[in-house]
Amino acid sequence: MTETIRRTDRIRASQLIGRGWLNTGGREIALEDLRGKVVILDFWSFCCINCLHVLDELRPLEERFDDVLVTVGVHSPKFDHEADPEALSAAVERYEIAHPVLDDPSLTTWQAYSARAWPTLVVVDPEGYIAAHLSGEGHVAGLTSLVEELVAEHEAKGTLHRGDGPYVPPEPVSRTLRFPGKAVPITRALSGDESSVGRFLVADTGHHRIVELEADLETVVRAYGGGAAEAPEKGHRDGDAESARFTEPQGVAVLPQQVAEQVGYDIVVADTVNHRLRGIDAATGTVSTVAGNGVQRLIDSERVTQGQDGPATGSLGTSPLQVSLSSPWDVLWSEAADRVVIAMAGTHQIFTFDPRTSELAIWAGTGLEGLTDGEAEQAWFAQTSGLSADAAGDIWIADSETSSLRVLRVAQNSQAPRVETIVGQGLFDFGFRDGAPEQARLQHPLGVAALPDGSVLVADTYNGAIRRYHGEHVAADGTTVAAEISTVARGLKEPSDVLLDSDGTTLLVVETNAHELVRLAVPEEYLSVDEGALQTQRPTTPVSAGEFALSIGFSAPTGQKLDDRWGDPTQLKVSSSPEELILEGAGSQEGLQRRLRLNPEVSEGVLHITARAAACDGAPGEEIPMHAACHLYQQDWGIPVTVEDGGDTGLQLDLRGVK
Structure with missing residues (x-):
């Protein structure tokens, strides 16, 4: 073992080859154009939560070394949808990426640099030689030391060139909503305001705020955080509605009236990039931090350093502001569990939070990424992103990286639930196919909604569709109908959430890449789709x-x-x-x-x-x-x-x- 991440061999960096470039003002970039700069090649895909973490890890490094460091994002898609250039362009805008991005849909540059995982980071020195090759996240300390070393070395040699890089920012666009993530109906009067019933709370993710939206889906009644919509500000700040700040919030949940009165806030927000849960008092507009210390949780360091590999579930104590979280993506009040359920996408787990006692706990998932069913403490998830509770109390889960619909069976025993996969095969299997659940395929779903009739809707994000699962049931004529997956609607732009409107006959869809919420009539007959089962195409x-x-x-x-x-x-x-x-x-x-x-x-x-x-x-x-x-x-x-x-x-x- 050595102290440095730097390579000692002298391997020339390969050319950057792809379909095109973003954030360069239309200019093609060659590696020779970057001579004299330290270059970080960030191999990423926009589906990958670890890749999104790396984007945020790199931002302070890019700011500190802005005149000598150039980051180049090499987008190497995992899912079929990610190879769509319009989808990539939207992702670059959504995640506010401020460096050039190479579109590499055929994985040409990925293969040239022997990348095998998302994310992979390759450092190229000012003379064009590979200085380091890293996998995963959490490398910023080592990268900082390496950049300092390379800058000092090449400044002394005269091979370092200071000055602006090739990044050209896109023109800003003004919108009412910007890449909205999740939405929930307001079903009780917030702070005695009866007019709030029938409205919706929406995570206006791209504007870094939470908005209360009128039933017309266009009028913003009030907003919490984010500053002005035309010049949104992100960050972490508690305070009144105007001064508070979020960073890419996603899930939103309304607490029961009795619980809200006890804890002093009505709304719980998954403040995703801040790795925190926030509370909003609807009466005063005050935003507070209720869980998370802002430090991204990886895995339990004490368990790993002491060689423990058993169940990872259980209480994390009642000091939630001292606990690290990791990209909470959705939140839900569960009557069966009598607490908030959290889709902790960053650690591939399900957490719970009791606002009354402040107890945080890991409810399901080992923290390892994959698709494994069974007892909650032994289950594997992969970027849990959507939650919904059915009438019996079971928790339905959109498990995005395995393209699966899963359920946490808690109705019989909330203390010892089990995980069951309804649709999905694994990390690299996806597609667009209706029919029997074992044959059906989804593609990176982010949202889920359990309906009163026992069926479940899925926001099948990368297929641009709303899908419906109906378990085995008895039809009106007395015959038994087998379980099946059907397609309710398609042609949508990355729907990330779906819910039933207050009239009970209309669907409400959060259409993220269209920057709006839309209503869809529930068709009497569902579409039937079979566009095949696919696997991630890698060498x-x-x-x-x-x-x-x-x-x-x-x-x-x-x-x-x-x-x-x-x-x-x-x-x-x-x-x-x-x-x-x-x-x-x-x-x-x-x-x-x-x-x-x-x-x-x-x-x-x-x-x-x-x-x-x-x-x-x-x-x-x-x-x-x-x-x-x-x-x-x-x-x-x-x-x-x-x-x-x-x-x-x-x-x-x-x-x-x-x-």
Whole structure:
């Protein structure tokens, strides 16, 4: 293990090849144009929550080194929809990306730089050589040290060129709403205002505010946070409605009257990019922080450094302002649980929050990314993004990265719920297909709504559609109808939420990329769609059957050392789809090296790999101080492989700073 993330070999960076460029004023950028600058290539996809985290991690670095550093986003799509240039352009605007972006729909540049995971960061020095290759998030400390080192070195050599980079900002556009995320109906008078019933609370995500919208879906009655709509401001600030600030809020929930009176606020907001929950007192307009310390939660550092790999659920205590959260995406008041349920997208888990006692808890999910059902404490989720409770109290979940509709069965026992997948196959399987649930396919859904008739609507975001799941039921004529998925509407621009309007016969859809809420009549007969089942198209790696060596490269950044106080601070978890692909070596163990045995009877599959490492501030050879800050590094890979003669007998992946 070494102290730096910098490579010592001299490998020339490859050309930047793609379909086109954004944020350059129409100019094509060649790597030679960036000579004299430190360049960070950020391989990302706009579906990926970890990629969105990296965008925010890089912003302070870009501001600090604005005259010597150029970030280039290389958009390498996972889902079919992400290859649509209009969808990419909207995403670049939505996430306020202030650097050039290369559209790489065929993964040409992705392959040239041997990227295998979203996100991947490659640092290129001012002379055009690769200085570092990193996977995952949480690398900003090491990147800062490396940029400082490269700037000093190349300034001394005379190969550093200061000045503006190639970024050209787009022209601003004025809208009433900007990329709205979630909406909820106001079903009780807020602070005694009976006229509020029938209106909607909307997360006006792109304007960084929460608005109360009239039933006409156009008139903003009041707004909380964000400043002026024509010049929105983001940030984190408590206070009155005008001075408060959010950053890309998503989910909104209205508390029951009795609970609101007890805690002093009516509305709970998932303040996504601030990694917090906020409360709004509708009577005064006061916004307060009710949970989250603003530091992004990765995984439980104490559990990992002490080698624990058991259930990760349970109480986090009653001091919620001291707890780290990670991109809460939706919130819901659950009568069955008698508390707020939170879709914690950043850690792939379901949390709960009791406003009366201030207790935060992890309710379901290990924190590992994938699709695994069973007891809540053992389940795997992947970017949980939408929640809805049905009449029985079960919680329906839009699990976006697995393109799945899932349900947390809590009606019988809220203390020991189970997770069940209704539609969905895994991280890399998606499509647009109706029919039996086991054959149906979705594409990155973000919203879900349980209806009074027992059916469930899904905002099938990347298919631009509203889908409906109806379980097995008895028809009016007494016959039993099998469970099925149907399509209610299509042709929408990234619908991110759906709900039933107050009349009970109309759907209300949050059409994010159209910047509006729209009403849709519920058709008597649903559409039938079968556009096929698809898989994420990435290059496969030929591997040989039999003995297979897996190695993960990791080095702590300058100023940190591996935290070995409780033994080996690194951990590797390996599985496969299908399970039969790995005959020996699957499971979770300490260390970043593993010997597998691959099955010659399986022709193809996916290796699922999660690597973790813990490091703390301190110098090599010295003891870690008692109160040193510690850092968790984690990355998940899904590596498509084909088993064939002459294939690779091993795989090297980079978590940090491989030599």
